[in-house]
Each structure stands twice: as C-alpha cells, then as structure tokens.
Amino acid sequence: MQRPRVLTRRQKLVRFVFNPFYAAQRVFRPSRPDLVPDPLVRKLQLWRTLLGAAAWVVLTLTYKAVSSASDVGNLASDRLEQSWHSVLVLVCTLPVVVGVFVAASRGPVRRVYLRRALRSVGAVLALMAAMFTFVLSVVPETQAMRDFVGLPGKIALGVMCVWALGFAVYGIGLSLVHVFRTADIHELVPPVLATVLVWEMALLDLTTGAYDQVPPGVRLVFVMGAPVTVTVLSVWETYRLHRYHRLTLRGALRR
Template identity: 45%
Template sequence: MGPIGVGRRVFLPSRPGRIEDAGVRRIQKIRTMVGLGAFIWVSLSYRLAENLNDAAKDRFNQSWITVLALSVTFPVLVGILVALARPAQRRELLRRAGRPLGAIVAIFAGMFLFPLQVLTGFGNGLFAGNLPMTIVEHTATVVTIVWVLPFVVYGISMSLVHVFRTADIHETVPPLIAMTVVWEMLLVDVFTGAYAGVPGPLRMIMLVGAPISVTAVGLWELHRLRVHYGLRLRGALLR
C-alpha cells in the first residue's frame, strides 16, 4: 500500500509476453543521466538557477510539461492506430490502451490533490476555527506529503521512462510516442525562450540535443525490435 508499491502497479508495463530489451534500457538510462547532468551544469553555470534546489525545481517543471505533452499525444496516436487497424482488432487495441489511460488518470488525480487542498482550505487551516488545525486537516496534510507527493514524483519519473506504459499496447509504441513528444517539446522550448542567456552554440546544443538523442535511441530500439525479436511497426496494429 506504499506510494512506490502502488506506483509500480500503476505505471509499469505488465502485459504478459511483453519484450523488454535490456541493452536499450541501459542506453536510455545513460542518455537520461547525461542529459540531466548537462541540464544542471548549464543551469548553474549560466545562472539559469541560483542553486541546485532551483535547478531541481526547473527540471521537475520541465518533466511535468513533458507529461502533459505525452498525455495529449497518447490519445491521438491511439486514435490513429484504431483507425488504421482492422475492425476485428480495434476492440483489442482499445482494451490494451486501458492501462496506459489509467496511468494518465492516476498521475493527474495525484497532481490535482495539491491545488484541491488549497482551494478547499485544508492547506491553510480554513476549517480549523479557533484551533491551529483540525485532525482532518492534519491528516490530509500528512497524507499529501507522505503518500501523494512520493507517488506523484515516482509516477512522473516512470511515466517518462516507460512512456505511460504504452508497451502494454505494443513494444513499438513507446519509441514512436517518445520521438514525437521530444520534437513537440523542442517547439515548446523555442516559443518559451528556454535557455535564454546561454551562448548561442551551447543553447542550440541544449535545445536540439534531447530530440536528436531520443530519436536516435528510438530508431535504434525499433531496429533491434525488428531484427532481434521480429516486432515491426505494423504490429502496433495487431497485424
């Protein structure tokens, strides 16, 4: 019943017979760590963040925006797959999309609890009367900090790593969505002026580094799935 244990059940793919390539996962982790290190170094070196804590907050905000982009891209891609699939396979595709959709609902429900606590007054003792805080408000605050916050942080991390567990649909779906979303995030970064103040060449590297590297890893993953496991893009249509 702990937040991480529940998070594993909610955010990790679990379709029986699913193929997971250990080599691809290892490269993805290395790419993520290199990207995180570059982000922190640039943020601190060029005063985009005053300290490591501010850099971590910026990274969290960036991760949450990516989750938002994923949640928008997911139904669009599923809709395309359902439209292209044979009528006999559409029900199975929608069934497989149920758990990824549940992961999206769970992460948004967790995030919604934070503004809900403020709006209902539990966060500032609105219902406390003459007392510092009622038992209910204490309980709500403790549950939010001890359970909901770890669940949300873990959920965001796993949603990005496993692309909202879309491997439950088919192994080729996560790299397809990941490659799409990183280029969407590039547009977001350009229009919001990300890395403003960083020298031009380095800023360009930081902007295009993520989409290029994620695309390269995604194409490599699709290649390995096809060569080593016989899984092709048309398999996402259950053909």
C-alpha cells in the same frame, strides 16, 4: 540460488497503500504478461532520462549563478516544473498517437489495443489525481475546505499530501522513461510516441525562449541534442524489435 520472494495479494495491497514508490512502480511500469523483454533497451531509456537531467543541471549551473541554498531549491523546482510540462505535453500527445495507431489497425486487434490503452489512461488519471491531492493540501484557494474538515481532516490531508508527492515525483520519472506504459498497448508505440514528444518539447523550448541565459550556439545544441538523440535511440529500438523479436509495424497493424 535464493528465489525472489513472492508477495501475496494482501501483502501487495498493504505495500501499495503504505509505499508510494511501490505504488508508482505498479501504476507506471508496463506489466503485460506477453510483453517482449529487452533489458538493453530499457537500460538505455533510463540512462537517456538520467543523462538528460544531468545535462540540464550542468548547463544551468554553468550559465546561472548559484549563490545560496534558495538558488539550489529554485533549480530543483525548475527541473520538476520542466518535467511536469513534459508530462503535460505527453498527456496531450498520447491520445493522438495511440488513436492513430488504433485507427490504422485492422480486424479484432483494434479492440485488443483499445482495451490495453486503458492502462495508459489509468496511469494518466492516477498522476492527475495525485497532483490534485497535493493541490488540495497546500494551495491557498483550498484553505476554506481545510478549515471546514478541521484538525483530523488536515492531518489526513497532510499524510495524503506526503504520499501523493512521493508517488507523483517518482511517477513523473517513470512516465517519461516508460512513456506512460504504452508498451502495454504494443512494443512499437513507446519509441514512436517518445520521438513525437521530444520534438514537440524542442519546438516548445525554441518558441518560448527557454534557456535564454545560455549562448545561442550552446542553446541550439542543447535543445536539438535531445530530439536527435531520442530519435536515434527510437530507430535503434525499433530495429532491435524487428531484428531480434520479429515485431514490425505492418504485423502490429495486421496489414
């Protein structure tokens, strides 16, 4: 059996600089050495995200006519915008949930969780920086800055924009699947945070009238289906962590 190739530190750095998708994996996937692995849960988390996107596409294509290539582009833009809104809600919710988790812990483990939380904060800042690079490269309000840097600067900004776009799009997907790598803090944080996030998004969709072109019954099932499904998955994930890996909330908080 052939062993996987082990990259040197220099090779990893080169790949990080030139491959935005590899960089996103390094930034947004949990990587704590003693992280409890559960491949089945990780696969279900991925499929949950993919099925949610597929359900959105089917619902939109069913109740919103697509007659041209521009309509397809608008649908893709709408989906990316919705994913970005989910990330923004997650960014706002993350410090609250993590703060409560850390505040409820006792003893020296509190400092350990605070130190681990820096990776999640770093993932948030990296995504914001990528989006800011994209803004600098394309929005009309920064045209004066682009004129100031001249042609070489515009070329550099263009290259950075392409890199940042790949990094951000893939990073948004990884952030939603891995909940901004909060498993690096503790394995029980992602299911709790994901549950809070999805109920917030459902409430936001209901109050803002999202999917208003969809019949009320179908809209209610679609909007409420996501939080119910994620909640069930999160409860099952917590059960597996307790049943097979002996991880409990009381043990995590040292209570």
